[in-house]
Amino acid sequence: MMTCARPAKLTKAPVKEIEVLEKKLGVTLVAYEKVLPYKKLTPAGLTKLKAAEKESGAILVAYEA
Numbered sequence: 001m002m003t004c005a006r007p008a009k010l011t012k013a014p015v016k017e018i019e020v021l022e023k024k025l026g027v028t029l030v031a032y033e034k035v036l037p038y039k040k041l042t043p044a045g046l047t048k049l050k051a052a053e054k055e056s057g058a059i060l061v062a063y064e065a
Contacts, residue, residue, distance in 0.1 A: 005032040005033060005035050006033055007031065007032060007033070008031040008033045009033075010031055014031070036064050036065075037064050038061070038063060039062040039063055039064050039065075045062075
């Protein structure tokens with residue numbers, strides 16, 4: 001299954017800490033938003049999700065709300 005994470009929106013303080021850590025480690029770090037856990041769907045819910053995927057032509061991922 002695919003996880004669609006995007007870069008985190010950070011304030012200046014965490015960005016500065018990350019930059020210091022990058023220099024110490026000699027690496028480039030990328031901060032991503034936390035991804036919610038996947039939602040375990042009922043068989044009926046899974047059937048509805050698959051029908052929506054077929055109709056829309058898109059891949060849908062169910063996450064805990």
